[in-house]
Amino acid sequence: MNMSPLRIQLWDTAGQERFRKSMVQHYYRNVHAVVFVYDVTNGTSFRSLSAWIEECKQHALGSEVPRILVGNKCDLQDSVQVGTDVAQQFADTHSMPLFETSAKNPNSQGDRGNSDHVEAIFLTVAHKLKSQKPLVLSQPPVGSGGTINLSKGGTEGGEGARSWGCSGGC
Numbered sequence: 001m002n003m004s005p006l007r008i009q010l011w012d013t014a015g016q017e018r019f020r021k022s023m024v025q026h027y028y029r030n031v032h033a034v035v036f037v038y039d040v041t042n043g044t045s046f047r048s049l050s051a052w053i054e055e056c057k058q059h060a061l062g063s064e065v066p067r068i069l070v071g072n073k074c075d076l077q078d079s080v081q082v083g084t085d086v087a088q089q090f091a092d093t094h095s096m097p098l099f100e101t102s103a104k105n106p107n108s109q110g111d112r113g114n115s116d117h118v119e120a121i122f123l124t125v126a127h128k129l130k131s132q133k134p135l136v137l138s139q140p141p142v143g144s145g146g147t148i149n150l151s152k153g154g155t156e157g158g159e160g161a162r163s164w165g166c167s168g169g170c
């Protein structure tokens with residue numbers, strides 16, 4: 001991967017409607033990538049993903065904008081409501097890589113092994129922003145058929161800040 005630095009600015013969308021009304025246009029301006037985060041212990045957060053995807057579409061985010069799906073709270077294995085298989089199906093339907101992780105306990109063991117995918121998530125986003133070419137990660141996305149190779153990669157695109165949105169349960 002090209003070694004030049006890439007500065008990423010991460011915006012966490014407001015969950016509350018009263019903030020969203022005034023902020024929503026601002027959020028979607030100049031977004032270069034989107035990370036959809038749901039809570040694996042909350043089926044409602046997973047079901048709301050379609051509405052977030054639709055909202056992106058309505059704000060003219062094209063298919064060239066990379067999207068990543070993240071299931072958070074996978075440390076709470078006893079409370080899981082959204083299985084990996086269902087999430088993977090959704091991710092495949094929307095052509096997104098899926099990661100399961102835990103913001104609270106990144107070293108916990110999910111049903112797909114170690115859940116410390118946070119670095120892999122950032123690397124995937126960074127690479128997708130630098131280039132659309134495939135990469136290999138040391139920790140590939142959950143259930144990924146393809147590989148993501150971080151040692152290769154083109155360098156098209158300029159330097160500078162890239163912003164990406166984070167919606168749902170993040």
Ligand SMILES: Nc1nc2c(ncn2[C@@H]2O[C@H](COP(=O)(O)OP(=O)(O)OP(=O)(O)O)[C@@H](O)[C@H]2O)c(=O)[nH]1
Binds near residue numbers: 013016072074101103
């Ligand atoms: N067990 C566990 N708890 C988590 C994890 N991530 C967040 N939490 C907890 O979930 C609660 C909500 O976390 P937030 O980061 O405020 O979630 P949010 O989606 O930003 O919430 P909004 O502010 O409403 O947008 C807090 O009590 C966190 O400690 C995780 O990976 N595992």
